[in-house]
Amino acid sequence: MTIASSNGSPSLSYSSDKDAKEHQPLSSRPDRSTTHGAESKISHPSSDVSNEALMNSVQTMLAELGEDPEREGLLKTPKRVAEAMRFLTNGYHQSLEDLVNGAIFDEGHDEMVLVRDINLFSLCEHHMLPFMGKAHVAYIPNQKVVGLSKLARIVEMYSRRLQVQERLTRQVAEAIQEILDPQGVAVVVEANHMCMVMRGVQKPGSWTVTSSMVGVFKEDQKVREEFLNLIRHQPSFF
Ligand SMILES: Nc1nc2c(ncn2[C@@H]2O[C@H](COP(=O)(O)OP(=O)(O)OP(=O)(O)O)[C@@H](O)[C@H]2O)c(=O)[nH]1
Numbered sequence: 001m002t003i004a005s006s007n008g009s010p011s012l013s014y015s016s017d018k019d020a021k022e023h024q025p026l027s028s029r030p031d032r033s034t035t036h037g038a039e040s041k042i043s044h045p046s047s048d049v050s051n052e053a054l055m056n057s058v059q060t061m062l063a064e065l066g067e068d069p070e071r072e073g074l075l076k077t078p079k080r081v082a083e084a085m086r087f088l089t090n091g092y093h094q095s096l097e098d099l100v101n102g103a104i105f106d107e108g109h110d111e112m113v114l115v116r117d118i119n120l121f122s123l124c125e126h127h128m129l130p131f132m133g134k135a136h137v138a139y140i141p142n143q144k145v146v147g148l149s150k151l152a153r154i155v156e157m158y159s160r161r162l163q164v165q166e167r168l169t170r171q172v173a174e175a176i177q178e179i180l181d182p183q184g185v186a187v188v189v190e191a192n193h194m195c196m197v198m199r200g201v202q203k204p205g206s207w208t209v210t211s212s213m214v215g216v217f218k219e220d221q222k223v224r225e226e227f228l229n230l231i232r233h234q235p236s237f238f
Pocket residue numbers: 023024025026124125126163164165166193195196199200201
């Protein structure tokens with residue numbers, strides 16, 4: 001078994017806030033952000049895309065909010081916001097293949113590999129407000145292992161898009177399944193949604209847990225429990 005920590009029914013999906021209504025998982029219809037093949041075909045890296053239209057829309061938004069876009073403090077704001085939004089959504093322009101960069105090793109290993117506490121920052125697709133938290137990613141290899149950092153990079157790629165937490169969780173699991181064809185994959189994401197904190201229902205302290213279990217993690221309760229215990233375990237070196 002390998003455990004790494006990054007500071008950086010079988011499927012569960014719940015919010016810790018009892019007042020918050022349970023959300024049904026949103027539609028799982030395929031779109032460009034759920035199909036790996038389609039992602040790698042997106043051929044406009046952010047550097048090639050002009051920010052002009054984006055900057056204009058930020059300027060319009062400032063004016064609509066009653067601000068004066070010409071005042072000194074706001075002069076560079078459209079540019080800053082455009083660049084920030086490009087960064088926060090740069091996961092659209094990455095492909096799984098480039099990201100893994102061939103770092104798949106035939107180790108003959110068949111015990112659980114877990115990278116815990118992978119920090120993530122994403123934007124909810126409904127409000128374009130941040131949600132942030134941690135992902136825990138495990139798999140049981142079928143001989144082949146992937147470079148540990150790649151698991152965190154996969155989380156990063158799918159986080160840097162407009163997302164719903166359920167889809168993000170599932171995409172990470174599907175990606176690992178695709179690159180390694182392991183015996184199983186387990187992904188748990190724990191996150192705090194600013195759209196539920198700063199506005200709307202206004203429930204600071206609420207957090208949402210989603211999971212995606214594939215293969216042995218779905219079929220074998222013992223394997224799943226081992227994973228869930230490992231992500232609850234407090235490391236002794238912190
Ligand atoms: N399932 C799921 N829902 C999310 C996620 N992020 C935001 N939401 C929810 O998306 C829903 C959008 O609901 P709407 O009624 O269309 O929008 P709204 O009027 O702004 O909703 P409120 O947030 O309840 O004020 C809200 O319930 C959000 O909490 C997510 O990652 N997963």
